[in-house]
Amino acid sequence: MRKELLVEWEVFGRRQVYGSPWVEVWLDDVEIPGVGRIDHHVVRYPRASTTAVVTNEAGEFLLLYRHRFITGRWGWEVPAGWAEPGEEPAAAIVREVEEETGWRPGRVELLTEYDAMAGISDAHFRAYHVTDCTRIGEPEDVSEATSVEWIPEGEVVKLLTSGGVPDGPSHAALSYYLGPHRLARRS
Incomplete structure (x- = not known):
């Protein structure tokens, strides 16, 4: 039987680098299991x-x-x-x-x-x-x-x-x- 390993990144915080009504760019402070803590770029869209x-x-x-x-x-x-x-x-x-x-x-x-x-x-x-x-x-x-x-x-x-x-x-x-x-x- 295979043992399942759950790999979930933990978010410690985020800060906005750029924002407009169409797009936002953020830096999220995350910890990746087995890798460590990094700043990860995230592009967010404020509209559906x-x-x-x-x-x-x-x-x-x-x-x-x-x-x-x-x-x-x-x-x-x-x-x-x-x-x-x-x-x-x-x-x-x-x-x-x-x-x-x-x-x-x-x-x-x-x-x-x-x-x-x-x-x-x-x-x-x-x-x-x-x-x-x-x-x-x-x-x-x-x-x-x-x-x-x-x-x-x-x-x-x-x-x-x-x-x-x-x-x-x-x-x-x-x-x-x-x-x-x-x-x-x-x-």
Whole structure:
């Protein structure tokens, strides 16, 4: 029988190095079992992060094609954004889908939640499945994307496997929807 060893870091204190409404950088004074006491950088996000896999009855996915200046890459993404202070994450994703795509969500269902970079950040994402959308006009936020398109499922799978969806939260949400979400609904 294998003896379990619980490895839990102990936090003795923390101090903020930088802060803004979007991101904070902290130094946490921690003790790592078997290593000792160190200062560990932690990136904290003061607002809830949300993404949405938007589908229609034809089996298409509503995606945005955009450039990310930090990585210098173009790619397809799902609608996403932060909840405003006091705003429920589900309400935030409804607002974000509308602003970024020009489509008003009808039904919103939580798909999954995950910690994107648990070793260094408290970035916690909620991914939703959005259906029954109604076209209300052009996207309000023209800085979000070069184009907004309904893409067939087969093409989305090709984009995922070829690097056409380089954004982590988009990749995670689409992959979860196409994999575990579907498998769980079959059983």
